[in-house]
Amino acid sequence: MKKIFYIAVIAGSMFSACSKMTDINTDPTQFTKVMPEGSMNTAIKATPSILAQYPVNKYWEYANWVSLTGRYDCADVMWQTSYVTILNNLQQILNNYGNDTAFNNRVQIARIYKAYIQSILVGAYGPIAASQANDPNRMSSIMYDKEDTVYANLLNTLKDASAKMNIAKITDKLPYDVIYNGDLLKWKKFANSLRLKIALRSQLLLGSTALNAVKEVMADETNLIGSEADAAKIQFDNTTNGNQNPYYIGYSGKANVTAPTGISFPKMSDYMLDFLRSYKDPRINVYFDSVAKATDRYILTDTLASTADDSLRIVTYPIPHWGIPKSTAKLSGWTAGLANQVDPIGNANTFSNVTTKVWSDPLRPMVIMGFAETLFLKAEAAQLGLGGSQTPDAYYNAGIDANFVSWGLTLAQASTYKQVDGVKWGTSSVGKTFRNYIGITNADIPNGDINKIYAQAWMNYFPDGGFDAWCMIRRTWSLNFPPHTNPASPGALYSDVPFRMFYPANLVSLNPDGYADAMTQLGLVGTTSEAINNTVALKFMKPHVTINWNDVPAQYDYSLVQKWYGKTIQELSAAAKASGFTYTVVSSYKP
Template identity: 25%
Template sequence: MKTIFKQLCFLSVLILLITSCTKKFDEINQDPNNPKTTDPGYLLVSAEKKAIDNIWNEWNNGRTGMHYAQYWSATTYSNESRYQIRENQNNTFWNILYAGSIKDLNEIIKINTEKSFDYSPNQIAIAEIMKVWAYHMLVDVYEDIPYKLSQGGLDWPNSPYDKAITIYTDLLKTLSDQAAKLDPSKGSFPAKTDIIYNGDVNKWKRFANSLRLRIAMRVSDVPAMQTLVSQAVNDAITSGVFTSNADNALFRYVEAPPNNNTLNEAYKSRIDFCMCKTIVDYMLDINDPRLPIYAAPAKDNGRYIGKAYGLNQQNGETIPNSAISLPGSAVMDAKAPGVYMDYAEVEFILAEAVERKIISGSAEDHYKKGIRASLEDRGVATADIDPYIAGVPYNGGQWKNVIGTQKWLAMYMQGLEGWFERLRLDFKKPNGQDLFVAPVDGSLDREVTVVPTRMTYPVDEQQLNKSNYDKAVQSIGGKDSKAAKHFWDLY
């Protein structure tokens, strides 16, 4: 009997242990380094950094946007400035936004939808606003892109493409809807996980509305979009846009890698970029006080000298770096911020909106505010600001050239945006003379003479998503060419 009793006791304890362990089996077998759920805050900072690093780096900014806007020339490898792109980098640009930032943002939305908290509506709205920014970059680089399927669950890389004009319409609607949903009385993201605005809901709202201005103005020449443009611009202003440089949407880099400015890191190992003759000569002509900030004087003679744009590699290599101006230390600093959008751009958009009769007011006043905002943000001495503004007077009869040139100067370092505005406004110098030049030694793309109007789709899309890629190519005119024009680029 004693033996049986002991066996029964042992069996009872064993059953208890097994039951107890089974209840915590899932916990015991979870890899702490790969949790099943992720904090939405860490997903946001991941999405923010992936996006700005992708837009700001030496490849997509330095070798594409900064060349196409003629801010920079190449010191050695000039093929990109003559429009021969590196396909692996084109793939990377596309992949990081789709499989990186947008995927992270969709996950934030999913987490907050499946289990809602007080802060969930604001987290969802902020994620949606960031998605609009990412999609807007994609659609302006490529034209038609995959869009609809990625709203619920990203079916990439097997997604069909949507028409750019349809995407634009939805981007404006999304920003309107999400700006209205933002509630400053409720929680948001923790400050430490939102590098742009530290979780400030009011600033996210102003960013959403300011982004509406950019997107609406980009399509302001399209007849079918006129009513929507007017409504979007006026509604955004009423809801509240940027009113000072304190509102700027920035990614604040820090001193040490891997979180320093990505161009700063690239510059440590090689000097591939110098100032372009186009921007240096123009800034010298108008005595622009930002030039010593944008550029460094040539070491040989202390003068500001830009390199001719689009020299072939052999001709370019004969000019030593000491004989030309390199980018200034301030813009290449480890802590120089990446810019999603700033207040100066908003004022230039408002000046244009007045000229287009979309809003009432003084285009000249907004133009001057835009210049002042840029100069103050760059650290120009207060005493130099008013004289400079007086020296670049407003001329409503030449508003595209006047606003265009100053907006272009203010956007220095925002290479892709400078390129887009060059395409959209086709601005010249305010006196009507040409500002931009074709590559001096000619284009390496047989279909492009002066400047590409879009980027060709990544090679991966041709291989992994071929049927949808083929349909997209037919939709944009039958050829995947850097000379195919955006639907908004009408002139």
């Protein structure tokens, strides 16, 4: 039905001057208009594929949560799906019902969701087809809107759509709504919360326009996501047409090491391990599964004291979690520091898998905007002096609580975590965190409480908000991630977090005018490929200078996993008894 309607639109533009021919070419047995709920459902159900590209999720790698033992490949993963399947369906709602007052609320919902999808596209690519997109009168010459124009229009659209929604008119709602089950007020809250997120993301680009939008939204907090029940989540019904959680489709039933397709199973990154261990974060045990077999676990050599005497014990024991680097390739500048040392990286079985809670349930809803996320956005707004009914630290602490509760952790655990230096408001972690396994980065959060907000927002986005985590990284550069030493960029020795995605290669021939204009906007005129430069900064990003990683001293460092069960042999013995693993005392000596 959708395809027939799309063809009808194209035909209408071709034959509008010949009414008789139009009549002749109209099939009276076919629908000429799809109801809004049909088009909305198609658009929403296609969204997980652009946010959780299976079987490989690029955003998990970009966010530095996991490593898929892949590379920073910035090729398109979502352009066609976004424009053909999602935005095209949304545009049909606007074309067919935009002037029909009986469908006002449903039209506004389509506008809100269109703004959401366009916010993803502009954050990934920069200049995008927006004002001229999905127009059958423009087939091969669609110009790309400037990045600042897109962001400004998104803020205006969300404000207007929220204002025009009539939540009292319950007859005008989506009868089949896989996000909010027809709740119009929640759609309004999503629109305003999304406006807050986009305004904060674009503040360096739009200046006062963005900041004023933040102030307006924060002045009306009752119309923001205010509980877990308000969170925007795509629901799945486990039908035979593949309507299941995308991670379930990608990973369920596949081997923990390597899928049948040759795609590696997602493993905890070495930076994530560093961060979780540095802040004594209990989420290590809910974000990631411990290595199931004790015999597969990484065997650590450690030195422990004893409460029974003054001797030290050199012991070996298995640890439940281990993080994999983005690449094991070593830069030439690191050779001297790493020479004659034992590389601590183990084999594929020693690394911790992404928790089964993420990928084993076909019905697990996919979060596209959450409650904890909104609290961290409010904390940032309040910290910037842009409004709010509470203090920044109140929002911040509530965000941590909300995240912990959503994972089944207790408020007592959250309370303990919030007292750790670098997590606790007003404290610093600089110089107190562990270094990664080759010692070139650490988990320090820069001084300043706003950086704590950024760090906790980054943690909270796991697992469904990989795109938003990537945006958070690029607009703040608060965290110190190690480089990828096997990047996809031709000729590059290493790469930091990718600055943007590359357009599909076929746009050069399908839309040469639009593509050439986009290259001009990006400053890439005259280049033969976008892939020659992975550091073309988008305008919303905070300025960032890539470190010359080849010059950074490297040395293997075990400190982030040492003393895993405590500082004494007695603590290790108790843990071994409780968990059923064995350890070996290699030797003992007096210092």
